[in-house]
Amino acid sequence: MKVIVIGAGISGLIAAYELERAGISPILLEASDRVGGKVTTDEVDGFLLDRGFQVLLTAYPEAKRYLDFELLKLKKFDPGAIILNPGNSFTIQDPMRQPTAILGMAFSPVGTLFDKLKIFKLNRELKKKTIDEIFESQNISTISYLKEYGFSDKIIENFFKPFFKGIFLENELSTSSRMFQFVFKMFGEGFAAIPEGGMKMISEQLKEKLQQTDLRLNTAVKKIEGHQVVLENGEILQADKIIIASRPDKILAQMQGQLKPYRSVYNMYFSLEKSFLARPIIGLIPDDKFLINNLVFMTDLSKVYSKNGKALLSVSVVKNVETPASLEKLVSVELEALSGISSEYFKHIKTYKINEALPDVDDMKSNLPFTNSKIYDHIFLAGDYLLNGSINAAMTSGRKAVEAMLLTTQDRH
Ligand SMILES: Cc1cc2nc3c(=O)[nH]c(=O)nc-3n(C[C@H](O)[C@H](O)[C@H](O)COP(=O)(O)OP(=O)(O)OC[C@H]3O[C@@H](n4cnc5c(N)ncnc54)[C@H](O)[C@@H]3O)c2cc1C
Structure with missing residues (x-):
């Protein structure tokens, strides 16, 4: 045949x-x-640039079936995130994998104690649900789901929005709650990782x-x-x-x-002498006035991403930008505000505009x-x-x- x-x-x-x-x-x-x-991954000026910031979730059942994780030499992200605000940044410990860590942070600024208990409950519920059950469940927007679940605006704005905007590549959390539950479960049961030598x-x-x-x-x-x-x-x-x-x-x-129109994203790469996070962790920017949604120093995960010892920073912009010509300048000014490092030290390497990044699927399924x-x-x-x-x-x-x-x-x- x-x-x-x-x-x-x-x-x-x-x-x-x-x-x-x-x-x-x-x-x-x-x-x-x-x-x-x-x-895929390009090599530019001695840096490995994934075409769009992406991660492999080690709990993906299909990835376990088809990939040899050891040969990929996976480099794991620290669970949780750093919430970056000018002059007021803080870390959220492992909310999806180890909710007890977030429970310990009773007075952290991310949300209320009530939110932390709810995260704990959600985590346990999703561990028990199968992926098929998740994709057969009610199909509402993620934002409605979070509100119905009783999460406060504080934790939605500080954590859920910036984290899931970067995953769904849309700003309203209008993506199906099925996808939210699936991703939350996957983060809870494994790690986010990249192969040592790039997603390719x-x-x-x-x-x-x-x-x-x-x-x-x-x-x-x-x-x-x-x-x-x-x-x-x-x-x-x-x-x-x-x-x-x-x-x-x-x-x-x-x-x-x-086919419905796809979601797009800008993925920008900068080099810097040293990482200002100095940890393999995702940085989230909850303030809506910023263009940057999230950033990661790829070289904090894998040194192989840079051949010249310089740090490689990946920045994602989910917002629709009307004047992409000035994007590079605007983003480096934002980087200065977030890090306290003068914008001139951030050397722009390349910007990818990925027009057809994610499909917009109404009735998300797993099977x-x-x-x-x-x-x-x-x-x-x-x-x-x-x-x-x-x-x-x-x-x-x-x-x-x-x-x-x-x-x-x-x-x-
Ligand atoms: C920026 C970004 C971030 C993402 N983040 C994540 C993430 O963190 N985790 C995750 O799990 N997933 C993520 N994804 C989604 C994931 O990458 C995709 O779901 C997956 O790679 C899609 O694979 P595909 O085979 O369906 O489509 P594609 O990768 O689009 O493959 C289609 C192929 O067909 C080829 N082709 C097109 N037209 C023709 C033609 N006429 N003739 C011959 N060949 C043709 C194309 O060149 C391409 O190689 C992300 C995607 C993007 C873009």
Whole structure:
């Protein structure tokens, strides 16, 4: 059976791997010069720059299934966060993994004692819930969920908003409470981490697992017509089955206009002589007047991110910026306000604007019935947008597309 997978992001790599496990040698077509899609890293001026600040949560069930964490040499974040305000910064200990730590901070400025007890309760409840139960639960916005749960405005503004804005890449916490519960559970049951040599190590490890796949880089698909895959270079490939692990609306006429707009983010990199956090921890900026939502010194996690001994700072801006030209200047002024270090010491390396960072999914799920992967007898879909925007979901979707394909193929014989 001739199977073509379109797109070698995480979902396409998993689809190819699962096809190989079923004894099929697929062709994997990738438009860009590398595998990994959104999970990739560039090397610029001796620094490793992940294209968009991302973390791997070690509790992701799919990551445990497909990745060898030891080979990735994972570097873990300290749990919790540093809340950065000009002249008034403080640390929140481990709220999601070890709520007792936050209970100990009875008089910390992050929230009320009541909030801390609620965090403790939420943590215990989510430990007991399965991921499927979470994704079958009521679908309301995260902000409504937090308010209904009884959290105070103080803890919402100080912690939940800046932390989850950086994960959901939107400012209102309008993202489904299912995703909030899922992420909270994942943080509670494992660690946030990055591979020593950049997020691209994840994609490269998945590529290494492929033995029978004909991977073709720099090979963009223009459209699909019946069983024909038409490439941008004019070549036409014939397939028995096709798995689309890229945006289907761009290559399948019937799917045009069917995907919602994606969420975007600016990810900016600066170098500095030394880290002003000096800890592998995320810094959150709760003040809405700031452009910066969160920042991390990547070199506090992994020295490999810098070849020249300088510190590498990653800054995320979730807000819509009207004048991106002045972004670099504005952000370095904010860095000065937050750190007390003169803005001239922050050397700008590169800014990424990631337009299609996360899919905006109304009905977030953790699992796919095969009817959702299959759109025609011979065409199947994979990609995070089918479930929720995460590495875990991208992996699930790749496997489910292959399962749907095998199931419907077997039915026929
Ligand atoms: C800034 C940012 C932060 C994130 N943070 C996290 C995080 O902390 N934790 C987490 O778990 N997830 C995070 N994510 C989400 C995660 O990275 C994605 O959910 C996942 O990588 C999506 O994989 P995918 O295979 O569905 O899609 P993609 O990665 O988009 O893969 C699609 C592939 O198809 C290729 N392609 C496109 N069109 C064509 C064509 N016409 N022909 C051939 N090939 C084509 C593309 O080049 C790409 O390689 C983040 C994402 C971003 C961008």
